Amino acid sequence: MPTLYRGICLLLTGLLGISPTYANDAPQTLITNVNIFDGSSEQLQMNSNVLIQGNLIKTISTDPISSDSATIIDGQGRTLMPGLIDMHWHSAYASIPMQVGLNVDHAYHLLVGAKSNEKALLRGFTTVRDVGGNVFSLAKLTDAGMYNGPRIFPSGPAISQTSGHTDFRPATAVPAEPDAPLVYMEQIGHVMVADGVPEVLKRTREALRMGATQIKINSGGGVSSSFDPLDVSQFTDEETQAAVDAAADWNTYVATHTFTDAATQRALNAGVMSIEHGHLLSEKTLRLIKSKGAFLSMQPILDDEDAIPFPEGSFSRAKYIQVTKGTDHVYKLAKELGVKTVFGTDTLFDPALAEKQGKQLAKLKRWFSPVEVLRQATSTAGELLALSGPRTPYPAGPLGVIKEGAYADLLLVNGNPLENIDLVAEPEKNFALIMKDGKIYKNTTAQSGQ
Incomplete structure (x- = not known):
């Protein structure tokens, strides 16, 4: 056409x-x-x-x-x-080694991301939901035919509280001055720190103004982040509700990074519709996901040949082992309970692992039949993408x-x-x-x- x-x-x-x-x-x-x-x-x-x-x-x-x-x-x-659809992709981070990614500018991220996305398309991934990173220009230029790559549903900056999963400030950055400048990752819109209802509303609305098709927040601790243990809950009930309400005003939804029951239940009760990760969830929380009509966006993370190579004895390595131990349990329960589950890779700072996108999908055979695996990366993923409503770039x-x-x-x-x-x-x-x-x-x- x-x-x-x-x-x-x-x-x-x-x-x-x-x-x-x-x-x-x-x-x-x-x-x-x-x-x-x-x-x-x-x-x-x-x-x-x-x-x-x-x-x-x-x-x-x-x-x-x-x-x-x-x-x-x-x-x-x-x-x-x-x-195929990858529902947890990071165009700007997937194929850049961490120490490179943290020490180069935004243009470098997007140029490497454009090449990485072209490879993803040739692996059969025709759509990705980008849940964290300012890739709006890459999405527009891909749609315009300037670059070959998957369709992109961009979230824009992942929004975190102080001490949260995407608080990328150095350890010496606290106590923060009220007028302290944003760190570079915030300046370029990859991440954003917000504390209190007014700030969460502002940063959510800014992401929507930038062109977010859905909002990404962080409701709990993370593996790769430096300051937050896995067990912590992030954003209060009121802060979480503020993000959900702002997104709902724009007729779209919120996805959140979370692993634990407490953080996930708080998010679900506020109206969050996509639970990213969830590897430590109990049957009670999985039942709540189902009853709310929400989706589990989980990754087949195992401590295997494709494990993220965190240094032995490090804080992140210990958290990674804890998460991988929950993978079997949650996938089995989610299948048994009929929770709507979608596939994503969440590849970060690892060009070699990014090349194994299809292999990661095939790993789901450990828990699911082939048709169940494929649904996670096709029709069920499409259902979740449709929650973006009029914010979708692809309305036809x-x-x-x-x-x-x-x-x-x-x-x-x-x-x-x-x-x-x-x-x-x-x-x-x-x-x-x-x-x-x-x-x-x-x-x-x-x-x-x-």
């Missing part, structure tokens, strides 16, 4: 609340002879054909589809599935599913991931076609059959 036309469609959609109607001359792509995993169903829809017009799926049929102008791709019996159709009217974010897989989830761990070998927004970024279908 021509860029100008697409921009007009999105503008009209945002201003008038209508779905765009594409011009008859929008380019078409016809993918034939595929077996479809639609993002949800346990069974493939066999021997199907899919017509894409512009950036949306127009027609799905087991009967032949006629189109004189379409570019035809013969799927040769491969599996067609939705593009749903994400994470293959259905008529959905965005044409598609993967053509050599094999059946419903039978072998490990296929997603080797995208270079197993993804024959990668399409985002109706545009093809990889196509090896003509080289060989399945």
